[in-house]
Amino acid sequence: PGVGINLSGASQVVIPADTMSAEGAGEQGHGGYWNLIDIPLPVGRYTHAAVGFDGKIWVAGGFPKPTSVQVFDPLLGDWSEGPPLIVRRAQFKLLVCSGELFAVGGDDATTHKTTIEKFDRRMQRWSIVAEFKEQRLMHSSTVAGSKIYIFGGMVSSTQALDTWDAFDVRTNRWDSDINDEGMEDQTDDYDDDDDEYEGDDYCVVGYDDDN
Numbered sequence: 001p002g003v004g005i006n007l008s009g010a011s012q013v014v015i016p017a018d019t020m021s022a023e024g025a026g027e028q029g030h031g032g033y034w035n036l037i038d039i040p041l042p043v044g045r046y047t048h049a050a051v052g053f054d055g056k057i058w059v060a061g062g063f064p065k066p067t068s069v070q071v072f073d074p075l076l077g078d079w080s081e082g083p084p085l086i087v088r089r090a091q092f093k094l095l096v097c098s099g100e101l102f103a104v105g106g107d108d109a110t111t112h113k114t115t116i117e118k119f120d121r122r123m124q125r126w127s128i129v130a131e132f133k134e135q136r137l138m139h140s141s142t143v144a145g146s147k148i149y150i151f152g153g154m155v156s157s158t159q160a161l162d163t164w165d166a167f168d169v170r171t172n173r174w175d176s177d178i179n180d181e182g183m184e185d186q187t188d189d190y191d192d193d194d195d196e197y198e199g200d201d202y203c204v205v206g207y208d209d210d211n
Contacts, residue, residue, distance in 0.1 A: 042070055042079050051094035053101045054121075058082065060103060061089035083125050086117055093141040097148050097169050102129075104148060107137040116148070116167060130167055133176055146170045 041059065048062025057072040060082070066089055069082030085103055092106025101119040103126070108114075114132035119125075132150070139153025139161070151164040166175040 037077065039072075039077060039079070042081075043068070047090040049089075049092050049094040049103070049106075051096060051101070053094075053096050058094060058101065060085060060094055061092055061106065063090060066090055066109070083119070086126050086128055087115055091137045093139075095141060095143050095148055097143045098146050100169060102148060102169070104141050105132060105136050105139055105150060105153070118169075129169075129172055130174070133165060133174060134161070134163070136161060147175075 043065060045059070045062040045065065048059060050057060050059045052058075055073075055075075057074070058069065059072070060069040061067070067085045067087070069084055071080050071082045072078075073080070087103075088108045088110060089103055089106040090109065093104040095102050095104055103117040103119075105114050105116070114135045114137070115128050116130040116132075117126045118129045120127060135155050136150060136153035137155075140151045142149050142151075147166040147168050149164065149166045153161050155161055167173070168175070
């Protein structure tokens with residue numbers, strides 16, 4: 001079964017039950033309910049990030065402890081302290097890409113540089129693997145294949161960004177770096193027989209205040 005966590009209000013853990021709920025079940029008998037587990041966070045926090053990784057729930061960053069990492073084991077039902085982040089982070093993302101854990105972006109409230117950290121399972125520590133091309137906080141991020149995609153965000157309290165980029169965790173390179181170097185040999189992207197493009201298609205949809 002999946003595992004969820006509710007980090008608002010009383011900072012309690014919410015875990016989906018295996019048992020089906022008769023009330024509220026769909027026509028096919030699918031339903032279920034959530035169990036509220038009275039296991040509070042070791043410390044209250046906000047503007048943090050959370051993600052499931054290696055069968056556990058990792059909660060990191062935010063205030064008042066922007067480098068702390070805490071790990072919840074749903075099988076044991078308790079929290080443990082994880083290796084701290086290198087950079088102070090708030091309003092950022094925790095993501096799992098290609099089986100690895102990354103802390104992405106946010107505001108460090110010190111240098112105002114935006115970076116990506118990777119967690120090393122073997123060494124049990126974090127390392128900085130990349131710096132954003134421009135400062136971002138409150139951005140959205142997602143994972144597709146071996147790439148971490150970063151969309152929009154704020155560079156200041158009044159300036160929103162309309163740019164986006166992708167970081168390949170296999171090559172440790174940004175897509176924008178490759179584009180800046182110029183398009184190299186693209187013949188593999190085309191079929192010589194029918195001139196049909198065989199590359200990946202992407203579509204990004206959002207909301208524009210002016211339209």
